[in-house]
Amino acid sequence: xxxxxxxxxxxxxxxxxxxxxxxxxxxxxxxxxxxxxxxxxxxxxxxxxxxxxxxxxxxxxxxxxxxxxxxxxxxxxxxxxxxxxxxxxxxxxxxxxxxxxxxxxxxxxxxxx
Numbered sequence: 001x002x003x004x005x006x007x008x009x010x011x012x013x014x015x016x017x018x019x020x021x022x023x024x025x026x027x028x029x030x031x032x033x034x035x036x037x038x039x040x041x042x043x044x045x046x047x048x049x050x051x052x053x054x055x056x057x058x059x060x061x062x063x064x065x066x067x068x069x070x071x072x073x074x075x076x077x078x079x080x081x082x083x084x085x086x087x088x089x090x091x092x093x094x095x096x097x098x099x100x101x102x103x104x105x106x107x108x109x110x111x112x113x
Contacts (some may be wrong), residue, residue: 009026
């Protein structure tokens with residue numbers, strides 16, 4: 001389901017020529033896609049024959065070795081930090097591209113030179 005939502009989002013963004021309208025339509029589709037989050041989360045419990053049980057839980061002790069748990073948590077934290085940094089850099093580039101004809105972008109670029 002998530003794959004089809006992602007492909008639909010990309011197709012919707014590409015189908016609309018006006019970037020602002022495309023963003024609004026994509027935002028609506030993304031809000032509709034939020035319904036998929038609980039399905040993904042609870043799929044481990046609902047279809048336990050297809051999925052391995054949860055290795056880490058808030059209510060139970062972890063079912064993995066402590067060294068593996070710390071490594072997994074460290075990598076998850078690093079992945080989150082990297083993803084947030086890349087997303088913020090991408091948003092900055094998109095804003096500068098869309099507003100390139102405004103005075104504040106010209107002043108920003110003139111300050112770099």
